[in-house]
Amino acid sequence: MSKRVMIVDDALFMRTMLRDIFESAGWQVVVEAETGAEAIEEYEIHQPDLVSMDIVMPEMGGIEALTKILSKHPAARIVVCSALSQKDLILNAINAGAKDFIVKPFQNTQVLEVVNRVVTG
Amino acid sequence: MDIDKFREMFLTEAAEHLEVMADILLQLDSDPEDQEGIDALFREAHSIKGMAATMEYAKTARLAHHLEDRLDDCRPLGRISAVGIDWLLEAVDLLELLLDDIRNERTERDVETFITAIPKEPIADVSSATAEKRVDPGLAEEGFLVQLRLQETVTTAGARFLILLKRLADFGTILESTPSTEALLQGEDPGQLLVRLDSDISQEEICQRLQEYSEIREITFPVAIAEEKSRKKEPSGKMVRVSTELLDHLINLTGELITNRYQMQSAVKEHNWQAVDDGVGQLARLVKNLHHQVLQVRMVSLESLAGRLSRTVHDLSRSSGKEISFKVEGTEIELDRAIVEELTDPLIHMVRNAVDHGIDQCGTVSIKAWREQDQVLVQVADNGRGIDPEKIRQQAQEKGLVSPAQAKSMRDYDLFQLICQPGFSTTAEVNEISGRGVGMDVVKTAVERVGGLLLIDSVPGEGARITLKVPLSLAIIRVLIVECAGTRMAMPITRVVQTVEVAPAEVQSSGKQLMIHYQDQLLPMLSLRKILKAPKGSHLDPIPVVITEVQGRKIGLVVDQLVGQREVFVQRLPAPFDQVRGCSGGTILGDGQIIFLLDLQTLFERR
Numbered sequence: 001m002s003k004r005v006m007i008v009d010d011a012l013f014m015r016t017m018l019r020d021i022f023e024s025a026g027w028q029v030v031v032e033a034e035t036g037a038e039a040i041e042e043y044e045i046h047q048p049d050l051v052s053m054d055i056v057m058p059e060m061g062g063i064e065a066l067t068k069i070l071s072k073h074p075a076a077r078i079v080v081c082s083a084l085s086q087k088d089l090i091l092n093a094i095n096a097g098a099k100d101f102i103v104k105p106f107q108n109t110q111v112l113e114v115v116n117r118v119v120t121g
Numbered sequence: 122m123d124i125d126k127f128r129e130m131f132l133t134e135a136a137e138h139l140e141v142m143a144d145i146l147l148q149l150d151s152d153p154e155d156q157e158g159i160d161a162l163f164r165e166a167h168s169i170k171g172m173a174a175t176m177e178y179a180k181t182a183r184l185a186h187h188l189e190d191r192l193d194d195c196r197p198l199g200r201i202s203a204v205g206i207d208w209l210l211e212a213v214d215l216l217e218l219l220l221d222d223i224r225n226e227r228t229e230r231d232v233e234t235f236i237t238a239i240p241k242e243p244i245a246d247v248s249s250a251t252a253e254k255r256v257d258p259g260l261a262e263e264g265f266l267v268q269l270r271l272q273e274t275v276t277t278a279g280a281r282f283l284i285l286l287k288r289l290a291d292f293g294t295i296l297e298s299t300p301s302t303e304a305l306l307q308g309e310d311p312g313q314l315l316v317r318l319d320s321d322i323s324q325e326e327i328c329q330r331l332q333e334y335s336e337i338r339e340i341t342f343p344v345a346i347a348e349e350k351s352r353k354k355e356p357s358g359k360m361v362r363v364s365t366e367l368l369d370h371l372i373n374l375t376g377e378l379i380t381n382r383y384q385m386q387s388a389v390k391e392h393n394w395q396a397v398d399d400g401v402g403q404l405a406r407l408v409k410n411l412h413h414q415v416l417q418v419r420m421v422s423l424e425s426l427a428g429r430l431s432r433t434v435h436d437l438s439r440s441s442g443k444e445i446s447f448k449v450e451g452t453e454i455e456l457d458r459a460i461v462e463e464l465t466d467p468l469i470h471m472v473r474n475a476v477d478h479g480i481d482q483c484g485t486v487s488i489k490a491w492r493e494q495d496q497v498l499v500q501v502a503d504n505g506r507g508i509d510p511e512k513i514r515q516q517a518q519e520k521g522l523v524s525p526a527q528a529k530s531m532r533d534y535d536l537f538q539l540i541c542q543p544g545f546s547t548t549a550e551v552n553e554i555s556g557r558g559v560g561m562d563v564v565k566t567a568v569e570r571v572g573g574l575l576l577i578d579s580v581p582g583e584g585a586r587i588t589l590k591v592p593l594s595l596a597i598i599r600v601l602i603v604e605c606a607g608t609r610m611a612m613p614i615t616r617v618v619q620t621v622e623v624a625p626a627e628v629q630s631s632g633k634q635l636m637i638h639y640q641d642q643l644l645p646m647l648s649l650r651k652i653l654k655a656p657k658g659s660h661l662d663p664i665p666v667v668i669t670e671v672q673g674r675k676i677g678l679v680v681d682q683l684v685g686q687r688e689v690f691v692q693r694l695p696a697p698f699d700q701v702r703g704c705s706g707g708t709i710l711g712d713g714q715i716i717f718l719l720d721l722q723t724l725f726e727r728r
Contacts, residue, residue: 084276084277087277087279087280087308088308090277090280091279091280091283091305091306091308094280094283094284094287094306095283095306099284100284101277101280101284103276103277113333113335116333117333117334120333
């Protein structure tokens with residue numbers, strides 16, 4: 001059965017790119033979310049195998065969202081996506097419980113390596 | 122001031138200085154007492170400090186200054202410790218990163234963590250007192266070190282290490298890590314992560330589990346400083362350092378094997394026998410390659426051993442007042458590390474014997490190693506007085522090891538083997554006379570334990586030569602398969618002198634003992650059936666005989682059938698079968714048949 005992923009990113013471009021990468025590798029993108037608040041709601045509904053979470057988003061950012069998701073679902077597998085310049089944010093996200101991280105700009109293979117080991121690990 | 126122009130100049134020059142430093146450090150690694158090298162390092166660090174300070178690159182200047190201070194400690198002592206060299210190499214790496222920051226107009230990265238993380242022990246000193254201080258003694262006893270380095274392309278080292286630290290925590294308990302989780306969370310981007318892990322998981326397993334992180338460039342299991350001291354005495358530990366290149370080879374091969382499997386599966390489905398045949402051919406090639414690569418992991422050169430032997434000769438030469446020169450040849454020869462371990466003490470023993478008993482006042486002890494197919498020969502030779510066969514003959518007779526008739530008929534070669542008999546070598550008096558014998562039984566036992574043979578030859582007045590013939594590897598060896606009482610069994614080819622077929626008419630008897638002619642000697646003929654307490658077999662013509670050597674004497678071992686030679690992967694027998702005497706392991710043949718490996722040594726001991 002294909003793995004189910006939720007993509008959280010405020011930029012349509014990034015969501016589309018990630019969707020392509022996931023689908024090309026046989027994943028099922030169950031839902032996309034544009035904000036942290038949406039991500040929390042959608043997680044409840046879909047309970048995906050993996051969440052790819054942007055860190056910087058309007059209204060509620062990725063770290064707050066992942067903290068909230070994890071407080072209710074400690075086993076949630078969340079991978080954060082962030083630009084290299086936001087090193088501190090990545091560290092905060094890991095500290096908050098992100099399972100791994102992807103640095104933008106990224107290559108398909110890198111993304112798949114990270115998400116595959118997170119869902120199998 | 123045109124800052125940009127000066128920055129370029131600074132960067133180019135500083136990079137050159139760093140390159141020189143790295144070169145000197147690698148040279149110092151092999152010769153830590155090179156005063157000129159230490160002075161040069163100091164000057165390089167000083168130059169970098171001066172330039173960086175002028176350009177107001179505070180952190181670069183701070184680190185270079187710190188280096189300068191530490192190097193200054195070394196100068197009066199004229200030596201630098203191994204730990205110090207590693208630390209300095211890391212510092213050079215960090216300076217390179219700082220130059221990178223400056224080149225890309227970023228803020229210089231933090232250097233304080235690096236400077237303060239290292240205890241202020243002088244890198245100049247490697248005395249046990251300071252070495253042990255480095256590791257908390259409570260922690261030093263537990264767990265083992267895992268050191269991870271990332272690919273150069275990884276830009277977020279700190280965050281990556283944090284993830285890896287979490288992953289490692291899945292394998293056991295992390296006793297300590299450098300840098301710590303806190304330091305990493307505060308944004309430190311180190312070049313490596315050093316973790317002391319308490320875990321039941323084997324190191325191989327850890328490597329395997331971390332394989333899914335392509336970000337990792339290198340996984341090593343360094344020995345702690347306190348442990349390192351003892352490791353120096355014991356050059357071959359249980360640790361295996363595997364280059365990533367070799368690992369990549371293995372991974373590629375595994376990938377090819379998987380492809381091969383699919384090809385063959387579909388070929389079988391399509392009943393395309395030509396393709397199956399091709400597939401099998403390819404499989405054979407891949408497995409052979411894999412075998413070769415895997416063996417490589419366990420291989421070490423004799424280099425480490427040569428150093429110790431040279432030291433032994435040096436010490437003996439000093440203590441005995443004899444003038445001994447030492448020659449080594451073939452140290453590049455590689456052997457399974459378990460074999461090198463097993464041979465270390467015997468070789469030291471043999472060298473000591475050569476100096477103590479072989480050489481009178483001055484002479485040469487030489488060690489030579491070479492390869493013959495899948496065997497390695499190591500020879501210890503001296504140009505001393507040699508072994509006197511007559512004295513051995515006399516002694517062996519007096520000791521009751523051989524009958525007067527036997528003694529008379531024994532060839533020199535067989536006589537020399539007698540000095541390896543336990544009863545022979547314990548007598549100090551014999552040692553004095555024969556010039557040999559101290560612990561030769563121990564040497565022989567060790568060699569035979571790894572499936573090897575020991576050969577002695579000597580010419581009175583010209584010296585003695587002892588040759589050890591050992592297999593390349595313990596795991597995969599070449600065996601002779603024989604059949605006896607309906608069962609196939611194997612013996613290491615290294616233990617086989619020759620296989621012959623004898624016509625029943627050629628068998629002679631001497632009392633109760635049947636004998637056969639082999640070359641120009643009479644050898645006792647023993648039946649493997651009898652030894653294994655199997656019922657008597659039918660009459661054979663010709664009689665297949667394996668000529669082997671047991672306790673220094675050649676014998677002819679009669680089997681039902683000689684089946685052939687092949688390479689096998691020997692596995693230890695699980696309990697309780699490991700208690701079966703005369704049987705040192707087992708292997709599974711292609712058709713699923715289990716074959717036991719005969720340990721001739723213990724098989725005959727029981728008799």
